[in-house]
Amino acid sequence: MKTAISLTVATSLPVAALTNTNQVQAASYNQTEMRSFVRQTIANYYARGTTVIVKDGHPQQISYGYGYYGRRLGAGNRKVVYPVCSLQKVITAAMITQLMSAGKFNQDTKISTWYPNLKGAANITVGNLMTHTSGLKAADTEVNRGRVYSEADAINWVVNKLNSTSQNQPGKFSYNNTNYILLAGIIRAVTGQSYKQNVKDRIINPLNLKRTYFLEDVPSGMTDGISYTWNRKNYQWAQYVKKQQASQLVGAGNLFSTPMDYYRIQVGLTNGKILNREQFNLMTHLKATSGNGYSGGMYIKGNLKSAYGNLYNTHFGNWIQMTSDNRNGLIMFLNQTQNDENRNKVIGYQILNHIQPGTF
Incomplete structure (x- = not known):
C-alpha cells in the first residue's frame, strides 16, 4: 500500500533520449538544448512529469522531478508507470x-x-x-x-x-x-474475451510494449506514480489512483503506461501494427461526429490530433498534441499539476512551438 508523502523540493534525475527502434537514430536538432528548454518550461509552472517530444520523426524522452517522491524515483525512471487517463479512449x-x-x-x-x-x-x-x-x-x-x-x-x-x-x-x-x-x-x-485480454492481444503484444499494464498487473519492483500539486513548495497533497477507482473505468481510464510506450501506440495506429492509415482515418472521421473534431478518442483539426486526460481527485494531467503523420509533437504525462487543464496546455504549447514553430 502506498503512503501519501508531502515533502519539499527534490532535484531532478538524469534522463536519456530514447528511440522507438533498437537502433540509435541521429537527431537533426540539438537534443541537449531541447532537454534544457523542456525542463525549464515545466519548472516555470511548478509542474513535474515526463514527456516525449517528437521532432522530425525523432522521439526524445525528457523528464523533470519525481514520479514517486517518497521512494526517490525520478519521473522518467523505468520503474514508474502513469495512468493513461482518458488518453486510453x-x-x-x-x-x-x-x-x-x-x-x-x-x-x-x-x-x-x-x-x-x-x-x-x-x-x-x-x-x-x-x-x-x-x-x-x-x-x-x-x-x-x-x-x-x-x-x-x-x-x-x-x-x-x-x-x-x-x-x-x-x-x-x-x-x-x-x-x-x-x-x-x-x-x-x-x-468473447475480457477487455484486458483484448488490449494485451491487440495492442501490447503486437507493439512489444514493455511498460504498459493494467494497475493490478504492474510487476513487483515497479510502481504506479503518485501525483502532487504545488502549494508554496513542491510535492504536496499526494494522491495516487486507487484500485477501486481504476476498476470502474474499464476502457476509459484503467490502463497505466509511459509517454514513450504511448508514442509507440500512436505510431501503431497508422503503420499497420494496430491500424492502417485508412482505418485510422475512418476512426477519426466518423459520421456521428458533432463538428468539434472529436472522433475515436481524439480531437482532429486539419493535420493535428490531440487528447487530454486527468482523473478525479488526483493531480495527474496528460496531453498529446501531434501531427497526424507522427513526425512532430508532444506527449506529456504530468504528475504534479495545479489541476488546471488550460495551464497544463500552456506548458505544452510553449514546448510545441519550440519543437516546430507555426505548426501547432
Whole structure:
C-alpha cells in the first residue's frame, strides 16, 4: 500500500533520449538544448512529469522531478508507470475499429444489439459512442465507490445508472466516460474475451510494449506514480489512483503506461501494427461526429490530433498534441499539476512551438 508523502523540493534525475527502434537514430536538432528548454518550461509552472517530444520523426524522452517522491524515483525512471487517463479512449476506439474492419459490425450498428435493456439503445449507434454524441451521461463514473469491480460489474453499473436517470437524445456532443465503458462492453461481447485480454492481444503484444499494464498487473519492483500539486513548495497533497477507482473505468481510464510506450501506440495506429492509415482515418472521421473534431478518442483539426486526460481527485494531467503523420509533437504525462487543464496546455504549447514553430 502506498503512503501519501508531502515533502519539499527534490532535484531532478538524469534522463536519456530514447528511440522507438533498437537502433540509435541521429537527431537533426540539438537534443541537449531541447532537454534544457523542456525542463525549464515545466519548472516555470511548478509542474513535474515526463514527456516525449517528437521532432522530425525523432522521439526524445525528457523528464523533470519525481514520479514517486517518497521512494526517490525520478519521473522518467523505468520503474514508474502513469495512468493513461482518458488518453486510453483512443486505444478502445482502435480495437472497435479493428472489429468494424473485420466485418463484425459498423459505425451505424445500434448498440441495442449488445445492450437490449439499456434505455434508448435502439436509437444510439456505435459511432455515437465513439464521438460522445450518444446523449448518455452517467454522473460519478470517476468517484471512488469503495469496491473493486470486475469488468462486467463496472459495465453493468453504468447501464443501471443510465436507466435510473434521464438522458438526452443522441446527436449533441457531451463528453462522458459512459460511452467508452460501453464500448469496452461491446469488445467483450463480440470477442468473447475480457477487455484486458483484448488490449494485451491487440495492442501490447503486437507493439512489444514493455511498460504498459493494467494497475493490478504492474510487476513487483515497479510502481504506479503518485501525483502532487504545488502549494508554496513542491510535492504536496499526494494522491495516487486507487484500485477501486481504476476498476470502474474499464476502457476509459484503467490502463497505466509511459509517454514513450504511448508514442509507440500512436505510431501503431497508422503503420499497420494496430491500424492502417485508412482505418485510422475512418476512426477519426466518423459520421456521428458533432463538428468539434472529436472522433475515436481524439480531437482532429486539419493535420493535428490531440487528447487530454486527468482523473478525479488526483493531480495527474496528460496531453498529446501531434501531427497526424507522427513526425512532430508532444506527449506529456504530468504528475504534479495545479489541476488546471488550460495551464497544463500552456506548458505544452510553449514546448510545441519550440519543437516546430507555426505548426501547432
